[in-house]
Amino acid sequence: MYTLNNIKIIIADSYEQMSIDAAEIFLRQLSDKNDSIMGLATGGTPVGMYKELIKKYNEGTVCFSKMHAFNLDEYYPIKKTNDQSYDYFMKDNLFNHININFDNIDIPNGEADDPEKECDRYEQKIIEKGGIDFQLLGIGLNGHIGFNEPTEAFSSKTNCVNLQESTIKANARFFETEEQVPRKAISMGIKTIMMAKKIMLICSGANKADIIKKTIFGPITPMVPASVLQMHRDVTFVLDREAAVDIESFL
Numbered sequence: 001m002y003t004l005n006n007i008k009i010i011i012a013d014s015y016e017q018m019s020i021d022a023a024e025i026f027l028r029q030l031s032d033k034n035d036s037i038m039g040l041a042t043g044g045t046p047v048g049m050y051k052e053l054i055k056k057y058n059e060g061t062v063c064f065s066k067m068h069a070f071n072l073d074e075y076y077p078i079k080k081t082n083d084q085s086y087d088y089f090m091k092d093n094l095f096n097h098i099n100i101n102f103d104n105i106d107i108p109n110g111e112a113d114d115p116e117k118e119c120d121r122y123e124q125k126i127i128e129k130g131g132i133d134f135q136l137l138g139i140g141l142n143g144h145i146g147f148n149e150p151t152e153a154f155s156s157k158t159n160c161v162n163l164q165e166s167t168i169k170a171n172a173r174f175f176e177t178e179e180q181v182p183r184k185a186i187s188m189g190i191k192t193i194m195m196a197k198k199i200m201l202i203c204s205g206a207n208k209a210d211i212i213k214k215t216i217f218g219p220i221t222p223m224v225p226a227s228v229l230q231m232h233r234d235v236t237f238v239l240d241r242e243a244a245v246d247i248e249s250f251l
């Protein structure tokens with residue numbers, strides 16, 4: 001493990017090892033505080049980590065019954081029954097396979113009539129629960145965290161965002177056609193994320209090496225939303241070697 005001021009960096013040899021390391025850190029949080037408020041992420045990257053959590057659950061070594069989950073984001077509009085909704089993803093990849101209490105799950109409602117009201121409701125619910133204890137993040141090729149896309153100013157609270165062309169293209173791999181990718185999403189804001197007591201960002205693959213370098217060593221700018229994490233007091237990056245290739249010589 002490397003430490004740079006407040007940032008910890010773990011470099012794993014493979015995607016599988018990254019997933020195991022990340023699951024271990026996640027479970028350490030739950031063993032320290034079994035009723036932790038956990039912020040969860042979707043996308044290709046966390047799938048291996050979720051598999052590892054399910055494996056540990058099946059081995060009988062962990063319990064998720066007290067944990068509360070808040071999802072980072074959800075497409076808008078989208079039906080929960082759509083197998084590309086993040087509601088569906090989280091159940092399919094994690095919640096249906098562990099003993100989480102389904103009353104303890106919050107995901108932005110992609111079916112809400114009024115998305116702005118839904119953003120306010122969601123933000124309020126996080127505040128009522130006392131904020132996020134541990135936030136899991138992936139990172140987009142453009143540096144987005146949640147669906148906070150590069151822009152002129154950091155977003156603050158949970159907000160309704162227009163997805164950028166690069167994100168729509170990147171996520172098209174999960175849909176039958178690019179046209180089916182929703183053009184909007186509801187996402188926790190940068191301030192919502194930064195209020196989390198601990199943050200763990202996981203990242204794998206050579207195509208993310210450049211954005212990882214900009215995130216950790218570049219200027220803090222809303223044009224690279226993840227760069228704001230340089231200012232967080234307790235953030236851990238768990239990377240595979242390919243994603244770390246451009247930063248290893250600086251560590």
Ligand code: PGA
Nearest residue numbers: 043044045046138139140
């Ligand atoms: P990915 O997405 O894990 O599918 O690469 C990450 C993200 O866009 O945040």
